[in-house]
Amino acid sequence: MAVSIKEIAKAAGVSTATVSRVINNSPKLSQKTRDKVLKIMKEMNYVPNSLARGLSNQKALxxxxxxxxxxxxxxxxxxxxxxxxxxxxxxxxxxxxxxxxxxxxxxxxxxxxxxxxxxxxxxxxxxxxxxxxxxxxxxxxxxxxxxxxxxxxxxxxxxxxxxxNNQQGGEQAVAHLIQNGYERIALICGGMDKVFNLDRLEGYKRALARHQMPMEPNWIVETDGSKNQAYSAMKALLQSDNCPNAVICGDNILSFGVMKAAQEMEVSIPKDLGLVSFDNYPLATLVEPSLTSIHIDVxxxxxxxxxxxxxxxxxxxxxxxxxxxxxxxxxxxxxxxxx
Amino acid sequence: MAVSIKEIAKAAGVSTATVSRVINNSPKLSQKTRDKVLKIMKEMNYVPNSLARGLSNQKALxxxxxxxxxxxxxxxxxxxxxxxxxxxxxxxxxxxxxxxxxxxxxxxxxxxxxxxxxxxxxxxxxxxxxxxxxxxxxxxxxxxxxxxxxxxxxxxxxxxxxxxNNQQGGEQAVAHLIQNGYERIALICGGMDKVFNLDRLEGYKRALARHQMPMEPNWIVETDGSKNQAYSAMKALLQSDNCPNAVICGDNILSFGVMKAAQEMEVSIPKDLGLVSFDNYPLATLVEPSLTSIHIDVxxxxxxxxxxxxxxxxxxxxxxxxxxxxxxxxxxxxxxxxx
DNA sequence: CACAATAATGTAAACGGTTGCACTAGTTTG
DNA sequence: CAAACTAGTGCAACCGTTTACATTATTGTG
Structure with missing residues (x-):
């Protein structure tokens, strides 16, 4: 059985109330007794029982x-x-x-x-x-x-x-790509039933507007979030006559689809196609080429x-x-x- | 304030001890009182306070x-x-x-x-x-x-x-590859300071022995677990004159290195090189080709x-x-x- | 220096359960 | 039919805290 408040009280020659006050460092206590009790608590290595405190306080732990x-x-x-x-x-x-x-x-x-x-x-x-x-x-x-x-x-x-701040993330992705010389930027993202996808899209649009770049409606592709749909989408984009030279992916999974499409079409990333992905998973560093990502402080x-x-x-x-x-x-x- | 044992006791016309016995379904209780109390507990939707129980029982929750x-x-x-x-x-x-x-x-x-x-x-x-x-x-x-x-x-x-059971995993990987027509099987794994790597190696060796297949010492490569070392190791293996036609990877990260090497050397997986990976991460389904994996019921x-x-x-x-x-x-x- | 105000501490009742022991009433047993 | 059990239940102490209120010690004031 562990040492309880009573034993501390006895050892310190005070009441349990006083010990309790020390524990909760109540202001109405002389420095002298406080020190004395603290010393004893340390000596007997007392730790208040959380269950008892919780019960008394009516507070869960x-x-x-x-x-x-x-x-x-x-x-x-x-x-x-x-x-x-x-x-x-x-x-x-x-x-x-x-x-x-x-x-x-x-x-x-x-x-x-x-x-x-x-x-x-x-x-x-x-x-x-x-x-x-x-x-x-x-x-x-x-x-x-x-x-x-x-x-x-x-x-x-x-x-x-x-x-x-997914909107900010969308803006940063666009800005980064522009800075690095890409000016025809597509967006492939998951379902618009998810708020974060809407936000990323919103950020994307804003950044394009701010940089006075045209927005091609068919460069914005909504998918179900699967690698396959991203693959098809990217392939279609690459085959269209109005072909983007960069793409922002809503997450790492989509990026896999994009990379597969690029590889098949012999489009080189990053030379012919810039890629920025959301979700800075550890695996973003593992693929070839490693993925520039929108980092999130989880x-x-x-x-x-x-x-x-x-x-x-x-x-x-x-x-x-x-x-x-x-x-x-x-x-x-x-x-x-x-x- | 939620309803407590006392109120149940009063409502049921019994003592708190009896209610407590019902809660802990103690054997010494007449069915009649038990039912009565249970009914009241349900009616008043009583739930025992875990903190109080913990305190009384001297048991953490x-x-x-x-x-x-x-x-x-x-x-x-x-x-x-x-x-x-x-x-x-x-x-x-x-x-x-x-x-x-x-x-x-x-x-x-x-x-x-x-x-x-x-x-x-x-x-x-x-x-x-x-x-x-x-x-x-x-x-x-x-x-x-x-x-x-x-x-x-x-x-x-x-x-x-x-x-x-990592040893079993190693054996299964080998057996599977053999079954599928690969007979020159290498193993690339993480550091041997980790027990699970030793076990996987052990399973690998056993399976080879059981299938009466020769074990090439230089087909067993220990790495630091990084993609890079796996890459170099695989490249070396593929360039050696005693080149394996299948490889077992200690985890998905190593597989990335292996795949990169294979790609560079224009060795096709699975045609020229069979690959089985430990760690059935979700991403094993994402890469091209998808990875046959040793599944683990976590x-x-x-x-x-x-x-x-x-x-x-x-x-x-x-x-x-x-x-x-x-x-x-x-x-x-x-x-x-x-x- | 008596008295009020204030600061420091103690007393004891909660908090909501559990459980050893005592008690009652009914059932066996000799 | 009294004695000895047994099953079912209640009493009250206890688990280890907190805290309102009471009490005592200390200080300041006229």
Whole structure:
């Protein structure tokens, strides 16, 4: 049995209340007793029992992150790891732990309700891909703090979210290509049902406008996100008489399709075709040529989401916050013509 | 404030002790009262407070998984996600939650000690890459249950671990290639300081022996795990006069190097060179040709690790268990000669 | 120097469960 | 039919904190 507050109290010749005040560094305490108690605590290597504190405070000890094994898209990727680290880093500073709420298919509610009912968490972070009205209303009804990772707009009710600044990413991709001498820039992206694709497209358009470059409608290709469709799209583009000399891909998977098409058509990247890809996965460095990518600070995304959540926990009536995280161009081979 | 055991007791006209017995379905209870109490619990939608239970039972509510952001290797990959799901699935069945213990660089002890001291976890799962003597001794000294993910052998003290059956994987890779008409099979793998590489090598050797095929020492190449070294190694192999017609890669990254070499030398995969890769990452389906891979059931690995840990928690004196998970060949293009 | 104001500490009741022990009522047993 | 069990239930202490309120010690004021 570990040493408890009582034993510290006895050893220090004070009451447990005083020890508790030391733990919570309450201001109304003489420096003398504080020091004495602290010394004893150290000597007996006392650590307060979190369960008892939680019970007494009526506060859960954790913050949860919802994940879903049947969601192979956005989060099912190497970055996920860093998001977790970001969240954990932020909540740890507050003495909280990160717990994983692993949902299976449709059963998101089940685990979330369990965690709420059992008082296992103070708040929850939800990837936008898993945020639907049903779940969010459940949380709202219970006035339970939550933050969405990924831009999220649902009706009129404001929601706190943190996202990558995809629009900025789109602009940077275009600007980078222009700077490197490409002036006929296409965009191949995933489905426009995803907000981040819309944002990337928007950034693309803006940058073209800003640089006073014409926008060819058929240079903007929406795909289902598969390598195959990207392949076909790129092939079609290369065969058209109005052929682009650079392309921006919505993610690394699409880039694979583009590279395959280029190879088949004997179009050299980066000589004849510049390529910039979103999603700076580790594998962007592995392919030939390595992919210039729009880098995304996922760790920071996790940290900010957590901090946003903590703010909501501190003050449930605080206004919902929306935050965007800056992107950056990670320059590699696919967009630099060898001189 | 949520409904507590007292209110249930009052509503049911019994004592809190009885309600508690219902919750823990103690055997000494008449069916009649049990039903009555259960009914009331349902009606008032009562859920026991986990913190109070934990405090009373002297049991933490969680099991932890240690991760490290500065560990880009084995776990920093898409599979990690599934390991977590596996662990969570198993511990959830026991009413426990999975918490993430995120360590930064050298400071593994810090977070682990914190979680132990604060009674936040009942046991911990540690990737073998993070398991060192210092950490393990800390855990052992406190008689704290832990399980390692990945084969782990340290001195004489037995440790519970769960790993992929890498040896089997090596054998399967060879057998598959032989079956498909390749008979000059090389192996390019990562550093032999990693046990799993040794195991894969061992499986390779065994399979060759079983099929009575000669083993060429220079067909076994150890690399540092980088794409570049795999590239050079493959190039050298292809240029040698004793050139293999198939190769097994220790992971997907090495495969990239191999594919680059093959392409440069105008050696066609799978026609002139069969390729089987370990690590069935999603991207194995993306490259051209798609990679025949040794598939690994990572979800199961998580589940088994968790179950092993739970067994240790139930009975700290139980013997340490070591478990291997079967691999399987996922056949794709890179190892099947088109007829 | 008496008295009020203030600062420092203690007392004891929560928080929401669990459980050893005592008790009651019904069932065996000799 | 009394004694000995047994099954079912309640009482109350306990798990390790926090905190409102009461109490005591210290300081400042006229």
């Amino acid at each position: 954790n913050v949860a992150l919802l994940i879903n094994i049947e969601e192979p898209s956005s989060f099912h990727n190497p970055f996920f790891y860093e998001v977790m680290h970001g969240i954990e880093t932020a909540v740890y500073k507050r003495g909280l732990s990160l717990i994983i709420a692993s949902s299976r298919g449709e059963d998101k509610q089940e685990i979330v309700e369990w965690l709420m009912n059992e008082k296992r968490m103070q708040g929850i972070i939800i990837p936008s891909s898993l945020a639907d009205g049903k779940l969010l209303n459940l949380l709202r009804k219970r006035k339970f703090p939550f933050v969405v990772i990924g831009k999220f707009e649902e009706g009129i009710k404001p929601v706190s979210w943190v996202d990558i 760790f920071q995304m996790g940290e900010m989401a957590a901090n946003s959540l903590l703010a909501l926990i501190d003050n449930p009536d605080a206004s919902q916050q929306q935050m965007l995280i800056s992107t950056a161009v990670e320059v590699r081979e696919s967009s630099i013509r060898r001189t | 969680n099991v932890a998984l240690l991760i490290n952001i500065e560990e880009p290797s084995s776990f920093h990959n898409p599979f990690f996600y599934e390991v977590m799901h596996g662990i969570e699935t198993a511990v959830y069945k026991r009413g426990l939650s999975l918490i993430i213990a995120s360590s930064r660089g050298e400071d593994k002890q810090e977070i682990v000690e914190w979680l132990m001291n604060e009674k936040r976890m009942q046991g911990i799962i540690i990737p073998s890459s993070l398991a060192d003597g210092k950490l393990l001794n800390l855990l052992r000294k406190r008689k704290f249950p832990f399980v390692v993910i990945g084969k782990f052998e340290e001195g004489i003290k037995p440790v519970s671990w769960v790993d992929i 979800f199961q690995m998580g589940e088994m690790a968790a179950n092993s840990l739970l067994a240790l928690i139930d009975n700290p004196d139980a013997s340490q268990q070591q478990m291997l998970i079967s691999t399987a060949v996922e056949v794709r293009e890179s190892s099947i000669r088109r007829t």
